[in-house]
Amino acid sequence: MSDHEYTPKSKFGKWFNDRLPLLTLANHLTDYPTPKNLNYWWTFGGILTFCLITQIVTGLVLAMHYIAHADMAFDSVEHIMRDVNYGWLIRYIHANGASMFFLAVYIHIFRSLFYGSYKAPREIIWIIGIIIYLLMMAAAFMGYVLPWGQMSFWGATVITNLFSAIPLVGEGIVTWLWGGYSVDNPTLTRFFTLHYLIPFLILGLVVLHIWALHVPGNNNPVGIDVKKPSKDTVPFHPYIVIKDGFALLMFMIVFAFFVFYSPNILGHADNYIEADPLVTPAHIVPEWYLLPFYAILRSVPDKLLGVVAMLSAILILAALPWLDTSKIRSAVFRPLYKQFYWILVADVLILGYVGAMPAEGLYLLIARVATAYYFLHFLVVLPVLGLKERTLPVPLSITESVLGGSPNPAIAKNKESLNN
Amino acid sequence: MKNFLKLIFLIIIFIGFQNNSNTAEKVEYLKTDWSFKGLFGKFDRAALQRGYQVYTEVCSSCHSMKYLSYRNLAEKGGPEFSEAQTKAIAASFEVKDGPNADGDMFTRPGKLSDKFVMPYENVKAAQAANGGAYPPDMSVLVKARGGGVDYIYSLLQGYEDPPPGVTLDDGVYYNKYMYGNKIKMANQLSDGLVEYSDGTNATVEQMSKDVTTFLMWAAEPHLEARHQMGFKAIVYLIILTILVYFSMKRIWSRIETKV
Numbered sequence: 001m002s003d004h005e006y007t008p009k010s011k012f013g014k015w016f017n018d019r020l021p022l023l024t025l026a027n028h029l030t031d032y033p034t035p036k037n038l039n040y041w042w043t044f045g046g047i048l049t050f051c052l053i054t055q056i057v058t059g060l061v062l063a064m065h066y067i068a069h070a071d072m073a074f075d076s077v078e079h080i081m082r083d084v085n086y087g088w089l090i091r092y093i094h095a096n097g098a099s100m101f102f103l104a105v106y107i108h109i110f111r112s113l114f115y116g117s118y119k120a121p122r123e124i125i126w127i128i129g130i131i132i133y134l135l136m137m138a139a140a141f142m143g144y145v146l147p148w149g150q151m152s153f154w155g156a157t158v159i160t161n162l163f164s165a166i167p168l169v170g171e172g173i174v175t176w177l178w179g180g181y182s183v184d185n186p187t188l189t190r191f192f193t194l195h196y197l198i199p200f201l202i203l204g205l206v207v208l209h210i211w212a213l214h215v216p217g218n219n220n221p222v223g224i225d226v227k228k229p230s231k232d233t234v235p236f237h238p239y240i241v242i243k244d245g246f247a248l249l250m251f252m253i254v255f256a257f258f259v260f261y262s263p264n265i266l267g268h269a270d271n272y273i274e275a276d277p278l279v280t281p282a283h284i285v286p287e288w289y290l291l292p293f294y295a296i297l298r299s300v301p302d303k304l305l306g307v308v309a310m311l312s313a314i315l316i317l318a319a320l321p322w323l324d325t326s327k328i329r330s331a332v333f334r335p336l337y338k339q340f341y342w343i344l345v346a347d348v349l350i351l352g353y354v355g356a357m358p359a360e361g362l363y364l365l366i367a368r369v370a371t372a373y374y375f376l377h378f379l380v381v382l383p384v385l386g387l388k389e390r391t392l393p394v395p396l397s398i399t400e401s402v403l404g405g406s407p408n409p410a411i412a413k414n415k416e417s418l419n420n
Numbered sequence: 421m422k423n424f425l426k427l428i429f430l431i432i433i434f435i436g437f438q439n440n441s442n443t444a445e446k447v448e449y450l451k452t453d454w455s456f457k458g459l460f461g462k463f464d465r466a467a468l469q470r471g472y473q474v475y476t477e478v479c480s481s482c483h484s485m486k487y488l489s490y491r492n493l494a495e496k497g498g499p500e501f502s503e504a505q506t507k508a509i510a511a512s513f514e515v516k517d518g519p520n521a522d523g524d525m526f527t528r529p530g531k532l533s534d535k536f537v538m539p540y541e542n543v544k545a546a547q548a549a550n551g552g553a554y555p556p557d558m559s560v561l562v563k564a565r566g567g568g569v570d571y572i573y574s575l576l577q578g579y580e581d582p583p584p585g586v587t588l589d590d591g592v593y594y595n596k597y598m599y600g601n602k603i604k605m606a607n608q609l610s611d612g613l614v615e616y617s618d619g620t621n622a623t624v625e626q627m628s629k630d631v632t633t634f635l636m637w638a639a640e641p642h643l644e645a646r647h648q649m650g651f652k653a654i655v656y657l658i659i660l661t662i663l664v665y666f667s668m669k670r671i672w673s674r675i676e677t678k679v
Contacts, residue, residue, distance in 0.1 A: 253654060256650060
C-alpha cells in the first residue's frame with residue numbers, strides 16, 4: 001500500500017507491527033501523497049465520512065429509546081422529543097443529518113462529474129460510490145418510515161407498491177415485503193432492522209471506497225495523472241487534514257442552523273400526524289433528496305416503465321466511465337462538456353422541483369422533457385461529445401498549471417478556478 | 421472558495437424555495453409578532469399561562485393533549501406555573517386509576533406525573549360526539565400543519581359567512597384559512613369568552629395569539645433551550661472555524677501553493 005517502507009521506532013511498535021501492520025496503515029494514511037491543487041469541492045469526502053459517523057452515533061442513541069411497533073412508534077418519538085435528556089437534539093441532528101448527508105453526497109457526485117473522477121483508473125471507486133448512494137437512499141427511505149407519521153406510512157405504501165409493477169410475481173413480492181396485506185407492524189419492524197443494518201454496510205463500502213481511492217490516488221482539478229510523491233503532491237497530514245477540517249467546520253455551521261433554528265423545515269408537516277391507514281394525505285411527496293427520481297417515476301405513464309426509468313436513472317451512472325468516451329478528465333479543458341454539465345445540473349434541479357409538484361398539466365410536461373434530457377445527456381451527449389469535442393491543451397504537470405507557467409492563455413485564465 | 425460559498429448559498433435558497441412551494445396555499449395568513457421566533461426567541465410567559473387558560477376552558481372540551489403531563493406546566497421554558505399552582509391545576513382534574521387491590525378502577529385527583537386528561541375515552545367516542553369528525557390531538561398540532569403557528573392563528577379568526585354559491589351541510593362551517601374552506605369545528609372564540617386572571621382584555625385576536633403560543637410550546641417544549649444552545653454552538657463553531665482557517669494558512673505557507 002505505502003510507497004516506501006515504514007519501520008516503527010519503538011521496539012514494541014515493531015513487534016506489534018510485524019504481527020498486525022496497523023502502524024504501517026496509520027503511516028500510509030498520514031503520508032498519503034495528495035495532489036496539492038485540490039479545491040474545496042474535494043473536501044466533501046471527509047464531510048461525508050463525518051455525516052456517516054454522526055448518523056450512526058445519533059442513530060444508536062435513538063434506537064435505545066425508540067420502539068418499533070405500529071402502536072407505539074409515534075409515541076416513542078414524542079417521548080424522545082420531550083422526556084429523554086437532549087432527545088430533541090439527538091433526533092433533530094439525526095433527521096437533519098440525513099438531509100445534510102444527501103446535500104454533501106450530491107456535491108460529491110457532481111464534483112466527480114465535473115472533473116471526470118469516474119474515469120480510468122478510478123471506475124471501481126465510482127461504482128462502489130454508486131452502490132453507497134443506492135444504500136443511502138434505501139436507509140433514508142426506511143428511516144423516514146420509522147416515526148410512523150402519515151408521510152411515513154403513505155410513503156412506504158407508495159414505494160413498496162412499485163414492486164407490484166413487476167409482471168406475474170409483483171403482487172406476491174409486495175405481500176412478502178409487507179409481511180402482510182398492507183403496510184403494518186411487520187413492515188415497520190423489518191424496516192427498523194434494515195435501517196439499523198444498512199449504515200454498517202455503507203461503512204464497510206466506504207472503507208473499500210477509500211481503499212480503492214488510495215491505489216491510484218486522488219484525481220485533481222486539472223485531471224492529469226500525478227507522480228507521487230513529487231512536487232505535485234503534499235502529504236495528507238497536515239495539509240489536507242487541516243483543509244478538510246476547515247471545510248467541515250463551515251459545513252457544520254450550516255448544519256447547526258438547520259438543527260437549532262429550523263429543524264422541521266426539511267420535513268413534511270404531515271409526518272407529525274400519526275399514521276392512519278384510512279386517511280390518505282392530499283399530496284404524497286418523498287423527502288427533497290429523492291424528488292428528482294420521483295419526478296422521473298411519475299413522468300412515465302406506464303407504472304412498470306416508470307419504475308424501470310427511475311431505476312435506470314440511477315444505474316446509468318454506474319456505466320458512466322464507459323459512456324463518457326473522452327480521454328480528457330477535467331471539464332476545465334472540455335469547453336463543450338462544461339456547458340452540457342451545467343445543463344445537466346439545471347436539469348436535475350428542475351426534476352427536483354417538479355417532483356414536489358402535483359403530476360399534472362405543465363409540471364408533468366416539464367418533468368417529461370427533463371427526464372428525456374437526463375437520459376439523452378448520458379446516452380447520447382456524453383458518448384458523442386467525447387469523440388467530437390475539441391479539447392484545450394492539458395498542462396504537463398500540476399506545478400505547471402498551478403504556477404501559471406503554461407503558455408496557453410486558456411490555462412492561465414482558468415488558473416483562478418483551479419486554485420480557488 | 422467563493423464558488424463554494426455561492427453554491428452552498430444557492431442550495432439553501434433552493435431548498436427553502438422548494439419547501440415554501442410545498443406548503444404555500446393561495447391564502448395569505450394573518451401575521452403577528454411571535455416572541456419565540458429568531459435567534460434568541462423565547463416564549464412570552466404570560467401568554468403561555470393565558471394560552472393554557474384558553475386551552476383548558478375552551479379547546480380541551482374536545483381536543484386532547486395526550487403527550488403533555490401536568491408537570492410540564494411547571495418546567496423551565498414553559499408556562500412556568502409555580503409548583504403549588506401546578507399541583508392545584510393537576511388536582512382539579514379527575515384521573516381514572518387502578519385497578520386497586522379489589523380489582524376495581526377508581527378515580528382520584530390528578531398528580532403532577534399524570535398526562536393531561538383526555539376529553540373522550542377513545543377516538544370513536546370523540547367522533548360520535550362531534551358528528552363524525554375527530555378533533556385532532558393538539559400536542560404537536562402546530563408542527564402538523566403546513567402553515568404552523570400562522571395557520572392556527574389565522575384559522576381561529578378565519579370564520580366567515582360562506583360566499584354566495586357555497587352551500588354548507590349541517591355541522592360544517594366556512595373558514596377562509598381552512599384547506600377547502602370547510603371545517604367541522606364551529607367558531608369557538610368570541611370577545612370576552614374567558615376572563616384572564618392577569619386582567620388582559622380577552623379579544624378574539626388576543627386569545628388566538630395566546631392559545632397558539634401555548635400550542636407552539638406544547639409541540640416544542642424545549643424550544644428555548646434549543647435556541648440558547650444553538651446560539652452558543654454556532655458562535656463556538658465560527659470562532660473555531662476562524663482559528664482553523666489561520667492555522668491552515670500558516671501550514672500551507674510552508675509550500676508555495678495557495679490554499
